[in-house]
Amino acid sequence: TLAGPGRNALTFVLLTVGIDAMGFGIIIPVMPDLVREVSNTGYSGAALWGGYLSFSYAVMQFLFGPTIGNLSDRFGRRPILLVSLAVLAADFLIMAVAPSLLVLFIGRIMAGMAAATHSTAHAFVADISAKQDRAKNFGLIGAAFGVGFILGPIIGGVAGEFGTRAPFYAATGLAFLNFCYGVLVLPETLSRDKRRPFDWRRANPLGGARQIAKFPVVAWFLACAFLFEIANFVYPAVWGYYTKEAHGWSSAEVGFSLAIVGLGFVIVQGWLLPIVLAKIGEIRTVLAGFLVNIIGLVGLAFATADWMVYAWLPVIALGAVIGPALLALMSNLTPDNSQGELQGLKTSVVGITMIISPLMMTQLFGYFSGPEAPVYFPGAPFMAAAGLIALALIPFAIGHRRKGL
Numbered sequence: 001t002l003a004g005p006g007r008n009a010l011t012f013v014l015l016t017v018g019i020d021a022m023g024f025g026i027i028i029p030v031m032p033d034l035v036r037e038v039s040n041t042g043y044s045g046a047a048l049w050g051g052y053l054s055f056s057y058a059v060m061q062f063l064f065g066p067t068i069g070n071l072s073d074r075f076g077r078r079p080i081l082l083v084s085l086a087v088l089a090a091d092f093l094i095m096a097v098a099p100s101l102l103v104l105f106i107g108r109i110m111a112g113m114a115a116a117t118h119s120t121a122h123a124f125v126a127d128i129s130a131k132q133d134r135a136k137n138f139g140l141i142g143a144a145f146g147v148g149f150i151l152g153p154i155i156g157g158v159a160g161e162f163g164t165r166a167p168f169y170a171a172t173g174l175a176f177l178n179f180c181y182g183v184l185v186l187p188e189t190l191s192r193d194k195r196r197p198f199d200w201r202r203a204n205p206l207g208g209a210r211q212i213a214k215f216p217v218v219a220w221f222l223a224c225a226f227l228f229e230i231a232n233f234v235y236p237a238v239w240g241y242y243t244k245e246a247h248g249w250s251s252a253e254v255g256f257s258l259a260i261v262g263l264g265f266v267i268v269q270g271w272l273l274p275i276v277l278a279k280i281g282e283i284r285t286v287l288a289g290f291l292v293n294i295i296g297l298v299g300l301a302f303a304t305a306d307w308m309v310y311a312w313l314p315v316i317a318l319g320a321v322i323g324p325a326l327l328a329l330m331s332n333l334t335p336d337n338s339q340g341e342l343q344g345l346k347t348s349v350v351g352i353t354m355i356i357s358p359l360m361m362t363q364l365f366g367y368f369s370g371p372e373a374p375v376y377f378p379g380a381p382f383m384a385a386a387g388l389i390a391l392a393l394i395p396f397a398i399g400h401r402r403k404g405l
Contacts, residue, residue, distance in 0.1 A: 069344015
């Protein structure tokens with residue numbers, strides 16, 4: 001059931017997320033080559049610099065995520081989303097022309113400060129969805145992201161064959177078109193009677209954590225999401241480096257593999273997720289997702305041939321049921337006038353994981369694929385991620401027990 005602006009608003013948000021994902025997907029296949037180009041290192045060294053770039057983005061996202069979320073609860077979702085899209089376009093352009101690592105860092109810092117696209121999109125959906133439909137509609141956001149990831153990496157991989165910078169110009173154009181689209185058609189979904197005053201004491205990571213602590217079950221589920229996101233970020237952190245180093249893939253092959261994952265996300269979150277939720281509910285859906293993710297990560301860690309990597313991609317896609325179901329559990333326990341705050345704090349949590357995970361995963365990859373590795377094991381980051389997902393079961397079980405399900 002859709003409320004407020006309804007189905008049209010959902011369509012607008014899904015298109016925005018899809019175009020946004022396409023822009024990010026375009027640059028993933030060539031990001032290792034750009035970093036290697038401006039840092040004058042090999043893939044092992046470039047992976048380390050890539051981790052530091054992600055770190056700078058994540059620090060800003062961690063610091064400003066709750067601020068953005070609280071601003072959207074005060075002024076509405078639309079203006080916050082538009083500012084985020086404009087800054088994203090500027091970031092892609094900066095990367096396209098960057099002559100040095102310093103300029104790349106400047107672009108990533110700017111983008112991290114305004115990183116609100118997905119958190120605001122989820123707040124949009126929470127505004128217009130009945131509680132029983134939030135997990136399904138959050139899944140549609142994941143499906144839209146998957147569509148963008150089908151098209152983006154293919155475009156990026158092919159464009160990368162014409163030069164390292166070409167995909168970044170393409171991403172700039174897409175992000176700018178996304179911004180223009182939002183200006184013209186994106187509606188506001190947060191009615192004025194549900195807005196609340198902006199409070200700096202809540203608009204920071206510590207203040208947001210204190211506020212969410214008033215809802216202990218949400219806090220435990222958020223702790224579970226924290227560990228899961230650290231593990232899940234292994235893919236953007238090392239996928240390009242891992243496949244090029246361990247399997248000798250080209251940028252086009254990297255893009256093709258990501259497109260397969262994107263297609264899997266579309267099928268799983270857009271079609272399979274509602275069926276699974278109807279049959280087993282949100283709690284069991286999350287648990288099944290944990291199991292599937294662990295199996296897929298261990299399989300990737302020990303893949304020794306290209307066909308093995310491709311064989312595990314559908315399993316990875318099945319694990320995508322976790323995000324929407326876990327987010328719906330938290331959203332349904334949060335007041336309507338604090339949905340932006342919850343999503344902002346979730347963004348801040350993701351920011352922390354993006355600080356920890358890229359450094360952890362790229363360092364593991366660099367160490368076990370470098371010349372001084374005690375054993376050559378480029379799949380080490382995937383094993384670490386499997387362990388973290390197993391650990392995430394602890395706070396999830398505590399939250400489950402306290403909710404009394």
